[in-house]
Amino acid sequence: MVISIASGKGGTGKTTVACGLASVINNCVYIDCDVEEPNGHILLKPKITLEESSYKIIPKINNDLCNFCNKCTEVCEYNALLNFKTEIYLIDELCHSCGACTYFCSQKAITEVKKENGKIRVGETSNNILFYDAYLKIGEASAAPLIKKVKHRYDGNRPVVIDSPPGTSCSMLEAVKNSDFCVLVTESTPFGFNDLKLAINVLRQINIPYGIVINKYDENFSLLDEYIHDNKLNLLLRIPFRMDIAESYSKGKLPTETVKDYKVMMVDLIEKIKKEIVEKEYA
Amino acid sequence: MLDKHYKQIVILSGKGGTGKTTVATALSEIAEDKVVIDTDVDAANMHLVFDYYTNAEYDYYGGKKAEINPNKCSQCGMCESVCRFDAIKDFKVNRTSCEGCGFCFRVCPDNAISFYESKSGVYSECELEDQSKFYYAQLLAGEGNSGKLVSEIKRKAYEQVKENVKWIIIDGPPGIGCPVNASLSGADFVVIVTEPTQSGLHDLKRLINLFNIFKIPSGVIINKYDINTDMSNGIEEFIRPEGIPLLAKIPFDKKFIKAIQNSKSIIEYDYTYIEKFKTIWNDIQKNILN
Numbered sequence: 001m002v003i004s005i006a007s008g009k010g011g012t013g014k015t016t017v018a019c020g021l022a023s024v025i026n027n028c029v030y031i032d033c034d035v036e037e038p039n040g041h042i043l044l045k046p047k048i049t050l051e052e053s054s055y056k057i058i059p060k061i062n063n064d065l066c067n068f069c070n071k072c073t074e075v076c077e078y079n080a081l082l083n084f085k086t087e088i089y090l091i092d093e094l095c096h097s098c099g100a101c102t103y104f105c106s107q108k109a110i111t112e113v114k115k116e117n118g119k120i121r122v123g124e125t126s127n128n129i130l131f132y133d134a135y136l137k138i139g140e141a142s143a144a145p146l147i148k149k150v151k152h153r154y155d156g157n158r159p160v161v162i163d164s165p166p167g168t169s170c171s172m173l174e175a176v177k178n179s180d181f182c183v184l185v186t187e188s189t190p191f192g193f194n195d196l197k198l199a200i201n202v203l204r205q206i207n208i209p210y211g212i213v214i215n216k217y218d219e220n221f222s223l224l225d226e227y228i229h230d231n232k233l234n235l236l237l238r239i240p241f242r243m244d245i246a247e248s249y250s251k252g253k254l255p256t257e258t259v260k261d262y263k264v265m266m267v268d269l270i271e272k273i274k275k276e277i278v279e280k281e282y283a
Numbered sequence: 284m285l286d287k288h289y290k291q292i293v294i295l296s297g298k299g300g301t302g303k304t305t306v307a308t309a310l311s312e313i314a315e316d317k318v319v320i321d322t323d324v325d326a327a328n329m330h331l332v333f334d335y336y337t338n339a340e341y342d343y344y345g346g347k348k349a350e351i352n353p354n355k356c357s358q359c360g361m362c363e364s365v366c367r368f369d370a371i372k373d374f375k376v377n378r379t380s381c382e383g384c385g386f387c388f389r390v391c392p393d394n395a396i397s398f399y400e401s402k403s404g405v406y407s408e409c410e411l412e413d414q415s416k417f418y419y420a421q422l423l424a425g426e427g428n429s430g431k432l433v434s435e436i437k438r439k440a441y442e443q444v445k446e447n448v449k450w451i452i453i454d455g456p457p458g459i460g461c462p463v464n465a466s467l468s469g470a471d472f473v474v475i476v477t478e479p480t481q482s483g484l485h486d487l488k489r490l491i492n493l494f495n496i497f498k499i500p501s502g503v504i505i506n507k508y509d510i511n512t513d514m515s516n517g518i519e520e521f522i523r524p525e526g527i528p529l530l531a532k533i534p535f536d537k538k539f540i541k542a543i544q545n546s547k548s549i550i551e552y553d554y555t556y557i558e559k560f561k562t563i564w565n566d567i568q569k570n571i572l573n
Contacts, residue, residue, distance in 0.1 A: 008326050010457040011300010015482070032429060035490060036458035037297050039482040077347060077385045084510065093464075098367055138492045139429060141461035166299040166457050167325035170427035187541045193499030195326040201424040206379060221544050250511035252481035 004179035008195030010166035013215035018163040020266040033132035034165040034177035046131035055114035065109035072101035146253030182210040188218035191220040216241035297486030299457035305397040308548040316449040321419035321455040335409040345403035345428035346383035355395035359432035362387035430461030473501035479514035507535040
């Protein structure tokens with residue numbers, strides 16, 4: 001069972017819900033895919049047992065073998081290679097590691113080498129959550145390859161909770177891809193509502209079943225409730241805005257441990273999600 | 284090269300949801316002689332608050348996609364074997380996984396693969412009530428190359444920037460990755476909007492490390508500072524030795540949420556905030572001109 005938590009808009013409460021869920025699932029694995037700004041470790045406080053470098057593959061050009069025929073620059077769709085006639089220059093932030101330049105080089109002047117793009121950490125929490133997160137190297141542009149790495153770092157059968165980065169671009173897509181169910185966390189504002197609709201578009205495109213959690217719920221903003229009702233969307237939970245929850249988060253404390261009814265909400269949420277997944281399987 | 288006649292201010296946060304757009308819209312409404320750009324292209328929000336008129340819409344082509352013609356395909360499997368994005372299965376291309384590298388198109392012995400420009404977003408050129416230009420974009424669901432779209436929308440804005448423009452105000456995306464880097468190019472000053480939470484501080488530190496690489500000066504606004512005053516003091520203590528000025532501390536106030544719910548900026552919703560944001564704006568100007 002793989003459950004991803006996403007939102008479109010940032011700061012709606014993805015990480016709090018993801019960590020809350022992970023803490024009420026037996027034997028859970030939590031993977032923080034927000035590699036630009038990972039925050040799950042702040043709430044879950046894992047003991048880190050392993051830290052390893054992650055690499056992307058980039059071409060290395062041997063200018064002594066190169067005849068500057070221009071083939072590599074021609075096949076590079078990302079304009080990552082520049083031909084200066086005495087040197088082929090790589091702008092590695094633009095490279096997608098596709099391997100075309102290496103393959104098409106007639107002089108065998110290109111080899112592929114590894115370049116660090118971030119760090120992956122593995123750990124365990126006091127209540128037995130297996131923990132993974134990753135840090136994109138500062139200055140490195142593309143997050144998606146590192147997201148893919150950290151996601152596939154775990155390949156066992158335990159239930160997995162994936163904490164997605166905000167947004168609706170390739171990074172979010174990479175994080176939620178192949179999950180059995182996605183929880184979209186939104187909030188009672190036009191910003192949350194707008195970005196929720198965008199996130200739904202992504203999930204529809206890749207056929208992932210989803211449900212909605214409205215965090216910091218405010219009944220005065222009825223547009224969101226009406227939209228959910230009119231489109232028969234699956235509303236899983238409303239979490240009211242409460243100072244005790246916000247305070248707990250600000251101190252880096254998981255609300256399931258500090259706020260009485262938060263744990264009940266999370267247990268209720270996971271039961272609903274499990275039911276959804278089972279129903280989909282037998283449908 | 285001539286000095287440009289405008290200064291570029293980017294509003295960022297690292298962590299999402301700290302109040303970037305709230306601050307950016309308020310400052311934009313106070314500033315005169317400006318151009319406003321929303322570069323959070325995968326979840327743009329500024330247009331939900333502004334009153335604006337759309338002058339033009341442009342399609343954005345961020346890259347190409349491959350497609351296999353089954354009538355020409357001899358099912359040799361060459362394409363699938365070279366694709367590093369797992370985008371080809373059973374002689375079909377999965378559009379969302381295809382990163383447009385063209386490797387398959389080039390190795391196909393049957394010429395069965397077409398490789399075409401694909402629309403991956405739209406962006407709009409608009410006019411605000413005071414006739415300032417405002418630009419925002421919408422990346423299509425799940426698309427990549429958001430940094431390239433940011434660069435394209437900024438280029439469009441530069442092309443049309445009038446002589447009298449003094450400020451370009453950019454509402455940036457969360458994170459520290461490619462659209463953030465693209466938003467930062469050409470920036471004169473960054474306003475960091477953070478919040479007094481462990482995550483806010485954690486993400487602020489990573490963001491400041493990024494500016495140190497780009498060598499861009501910045502200032503910090505602590506939003507909702509009174510949610511956790513200890514943490515707020517911690518942020519102040521952290522930025523002081525870094526030489527980063529504290530621009531303002533904004534209290535938690537439900538009016539900020541109410542303003543958004545009414546599709547209004549905070550200074551439109553509650554006039555008492557006009558003075559507060561005027562002071563912040565003056566402070567920012569002072570920091571840039573020093």
